[in-house]
Amino acid sequence: MTAAHPSLxxxxxxxxxxxSRPLPDPAESLRGLSLAERALLANIWLSQSATERRVADAFAVVHRALVALDADAGLIETAARAVDDEHRHAELCRLVASQYAGKSLPHPPLLPFAHPTHPSASSDRVRQCLYVLGQCAFNETFASAYLEAALACATVTYAKSAIRELLSDEIDHSRVGWAFAATMPQRERAEVQSWLLDLAICNLREWRAIALPSVSNPVVLRHGVPAKDKVEAALLSVIDAVMIPGFERFGFAVDELRHWRAQGAPTE
Ligand SMILES: [Fe+2]
Ligand SMILES: [Fe+2]
Structure with a gap:
């Protein structure tokens, strides 16, 4: 299991x-950045490192849930690997932050981890389904949308390479949720369906909070930190293009999600 992974x-x-392949030499990418810009980018990547580390804890919960639900062995294996992936992401982000800082930065402090407990769920099995869908189908799908927005605004090779590494894994992690949605036991399906809107709202609220309203510096944008309006567009677009059609395709009623989206997807 993950605790015994030789790379941890x-x-x-x-x-x-x-x-998966070496990052390019950062020297060219860093040329021309002011000290303030380097400090800002180092700070953004170090914060990302802390977040990735916390997601490893979230995937440990997903992995345990899939085991308890006796889910498909491939999904259980992918979730176990995702724990390692997120540890690797945390280290990648710390290394990128260190390049921007011009010195090796220590690991950021651990962020407190608490996942939603869904106390009103009718059973532990329903609760476990919600952990899987909330983390994978929602959070990782939003993460992929965010990283696509980051990649779209990035022109600097070094940053693009690092973002691509994260993105390819997050897409895989989201697939755990979609594959699970496709194969979810019938008895949990009806109740889980009534939670989809709550999961969507909670996740979107978190992702909207991540976008940095203060980032308008075009230099920083070129290093893959998307402007708030681009992030918002990417998050809404993935609801329309992936989440609603995805749940519908796998047999869930999506009227509530559609109605919410038509209202502008409010999260207040
Ligand atoms: Fe990650
Ligand atoms: Fe992930």
């Missing part, structure tokens, strides 16, 4: 190679 240290930190 006893502290759960990634010791191995962090990318």
């Amino acid at each position: 240290s006893p502290a759960g930190r990634w010791n191995g190679r962090v990318t």
